[in-house]
Amino acid sequence: MTLHAAGLPASALRHLQRALLTTSDEQLARIVGVLDKLEGRGGADALIAPMRNRLAQLRPARPLTFTRLLFTPVDPLLVPGPVWARGRLGVPRTALLPVATQVRAELGGLVDEADAMIRGGRADDAALVRRAGAMLWPAAAAVLDHIGQPKGWLEATGLGAAEYATIAHCTASVLSEAVWIHAAMRASAEGLGPDADELRAWLEAATSRHPEPPGALLAVLLARLPEAVVLIESAPSQPARTAAQAEPAIDFRLDRLEASPQPGPDPTEAAATVQRAVALLNGLEAPGPSQRPSRKPRTEQLRRQLDECCRARFAENLARQVLAPLAEAAAQGEMESLEEAARGLRRLEMAGRQLGGEEHYDRMLRTAARQIGEDGPGSLVERARLVEILVGSDAALTLLRR
Amino acid sequence: MFIEAYQPKTFRERGVSAPFTTPLLTGARLRAAPARAGHVLEVIIPNPAGRRGVYIVPWSESGDLCRPTMHDARLTETLVGRLDLSMLCPAIVRQAGWEVAAEGHAGRGGATAAQRVLRDNAVRFAMMSTRLYSVLAEHETDAAPDPAAWERLTALLADIHLPEGAAARVPVLIDAVGALAVALPDWATAQSGPAATAAQMVGTAARLVHHGATYLLRIAVAQIDQPATLLRDWFVDPVGVELALSRTEWLLDGWERLVLLWQVALPGPAVTVLEMAALLPVWPDEAEVWLELPAGTAAHLARRPVPPSRFWTDPTITVDQIARNERLRALVT
Structure with a gap:
């Protein structure tokens, strides 16, 4: 079964899009699940384009396809096709399918290996993405550095050859460093991430490996390892072209956060998202070379925005x-x-507290614990355990001994 | 009290590993307080910074360092309320741990596992008890065993060596430690940095404990295989026989947690081996006598450098740490 946008009148497409805008989160996740099973996506991407921000928050479980695996490292750079403009950072979503198709054609036997590895896998399986990506990304980066504009590029994207070259090189620069970035992300999650010296050494080496300006690489780094912002802006230790690209990369990252400040419904994922945003803001506001007084109103506003979203979530x-x-x-x-x-809620709360609202979280947790402890269902020990997770063992023991 | 170069003389002084779920108490040990100390139970806490050294504090003051979980509070209440703490040994702490977990204080998984263990133990106890009574009957004796001591002996023997080749707990644990001694250096070959060093260190320590425990088990099994002699000796010196038989248990004390930590490996193997290195049980001087090692061996082992571990000292992830520790309770066999 395929879905062809070409066979769908524009008015019908708009009608469907409007209908999707009013669906519940659960319904939208189910619809996306159905679209993901289509053999040819055709107009599916156009259909869900207006829902991208919402989907980014919802993060429904999606199958790990070749295209999704290929572009996972580039994800922080993806922007809607019409928003993308030459000379600015980002990769238009409309470029993904034609580029992925061409990379598939060029990679030969490696594609079969990648397909076999990801068959039945999910896009949120970080270990699988890392494993399959380690095989695919460096090879794809090498291919993208020399292949020409894909067939159907103009029709799919409305962009020309020069734009293709820019996008291909930007993607290649990120893909060629993706194995290191993803390994560092994983290590960071374990508390064993690269220290400042290791990050600095990698940054210098990575930016010198690519002839094009390193803005895309820096923007990805800020999304994945935001604590690196301090190094990116500490100009004396960086080559001039890195320092020159730092500002656009930071602006790009802040744009993305402002466009989509609401963390997703999964509290653990939401906590990680908030932690990364807080690390970036802390880095930008900390005294030192990365602090810019002119940026302060923007970071303060973003902090308030994130705080509100976090409390609401x-x-x-x-x-x-x-x-x-x-x-x-x-x-x-x-x-x-x-x-x-x-x-999960406690993880989110711990992340949220860094933005403020301590009393708010305390009050909500205490109220919930009282409700559960006093007249909640379940055995006394079960209720005490929930109370312990929400507000700590003192309240749980008081309940248990009452 | 903080002691950087901690080198206990005896296993009892080293304390008994307790299945705590409080993050800061991971790997902590309990021991009876010295007479006239003003408190009954002490806890020996590995340096929370993940480096060398321990804190020794009265259990009643542990709240100054951390907020013990409901599970840990119940565990120590159970021990203090029920026992002559001078008798504190691995079997007693383990039993109390299972009872508390069976009530659900370590979650549903922990309760299910503990209830299963308690059932299995009852079967093992019955097997051993039948055997001991039959030996007692064959060798007519007027001596009536003290019921509590008899129960302790039966449980101890059931843990070490069961009749008819049934799997006893101690040999199973020795095998698991042996497997760890192989698995960690294997894992380390593909790694670098502090985690690789830690894996080699824990692997070496596991190999030493595996050798030592195998040696002590062989001696204990030889005694159990001569039950008439064993019982005759026990009637003469019950405490001495119990102590000799429980040496394997004391040497292995604390290693079950290390085995389980590697089994779970959360949030990842690298951070886990660093944590394991920080939690390696010290060898008291008494181990030299038990294992016929040259004097100074235990102190030499205690001097190994501990690679620093950062992850579990992060206070923002307490709920994850507790959940991970509870998961270990659910895996106990």
């Missing part, structure tokens, strides 16, 4: 993921899933 998740399903989970003997949801 926390309140919604507490109600939807812990309090609402409490009775049913207790009756079904599924308190473990509730405990995991409560842990």
Whole structure:
């Protein structure tokens, strides 16, 4: 089964898009799941284009396709086709399919290996992405450095040969460094990430390996390892062209955060998103070479925006993921899933506190703990455990000993 | 009290590894306080900075360093309320841990595992008890065993060597430590940096403990295989026999957690081996006597450098640390 935008009148497409805009999160995730199963995506991408920001927050489980794997390292650079402009950072989404098709054609036997490796896999399986990417990304970067404009490029993107060259080189520069970046992200998540010296050494080596300006690489780095912002802007240790690209890369990253400040519904993922945003803002506001007084109103505004979104997400998740399903989970003997949801909330709260709202979080957690402890369903020990996760062991022991 | 170069003389002084779930108490040990100390139970906490050294504090003051979880509070309440703490040994702490976990204080997974362990132990106990009573009956004796001591002996033997080739807990753990001694250096060959160093270090320590425990187990099994002699000796000197038989258990104490840590390896193997290196049980001087090692061996082992571990000292991830520790409880066999 395929979906062809060409066979769909523009008015019908708009009608469908409007209908999608009013669907619930769950319905949208299901629709995207159906579209992901289509053999040819055709107009599917056009159909869901207006929902991209919402999908980025929802992060529905998506199959790991060749195109998705290829462009995972470039994800922080993706912008809607009409928004992309020559001379500015970013990779238009409309470029993905034609470029991926051409890379597939050029890679030969490696494509079969990659396909076999990712068959049945999911895009959120970080270990699989890292493993398959380690095989694909360097080879794809080498191919992109020398192949010409793909067939159907103009029709798919509305862009010319010069734009193609810019996009291909920008993508290649990120792909060629992607294995290191993803390994560093993983190590960072374990608390064993690169220290300042290692980051500085890598940054110098990486930027010198590519002839084009390193803006794209820097923007990706800011999204993946935002603590690097301090190094990016510490001009004395960086080559002049790196320093010159730092400002556009930071602006690009801030644009993206402003466009989509709401963390997704998965609290653990949301906490990680907020942590990265906070690390970037802290780096930009810390005294030192990366601090720019002119940028302060913008970072302060973004901090407030993120704080509000984080509180709203926390309140919604507490109600939807812990309090609402409490009775049913207790009756079904599924308190473990509730405990995991409560842990996710604590992760989000710990990240959110860095933006402010301490009293807000304390109040909400205390209220929820009281509600669960005093007249909640489940055994006393089960309720005490939930209370412990939400507000700590003192309250749990008080409940237990009452 | 912080002691940087911690070198206990005896295994009892080293304390008993407790299955704590509080992050800061991971790898901590409990021991009876000295007489007239003003408190009954002490906790020996590995340096939270992930470097050499331990804190030794009265359990009642542990709240100054951390907020013990509900599970840990119940565990110590159970121990303090029930026991003559001078008898504190690995078997007693383990039993209390299972009982508390079976009540659900370490989550549903921990409760299920603990209930299964308690059931299995009852079966092993019954097997060993039947055997001991039959030996007792064959060798007519007027002596009536003290019920509590008899129960302790039966449980101890059931952990070490069961009749008819049934799997006892101690040999299974020795095998697991042996597997760890192979797995960690294997893993380290593809790594570099502090994690590789830590993996080699823990692998070497596992190999030493595996050798030592195998040696002590062989001696204990030889005794158990002569049950009439064993019982005769036990009637004369119950404490001495128990102590001799429990040497393997004392040497292995703390290694079950290391085995489980590697099994779970959260949030990843590199950070796990660094944590394991920081939690390696020290060898008290007494181990030299038990294993016929040259004097100074234990102190030499204690001097190994510990690579610093950063991840688990991060206070923002307490819930994850507790969840990981509870998951270890769910894996206990």
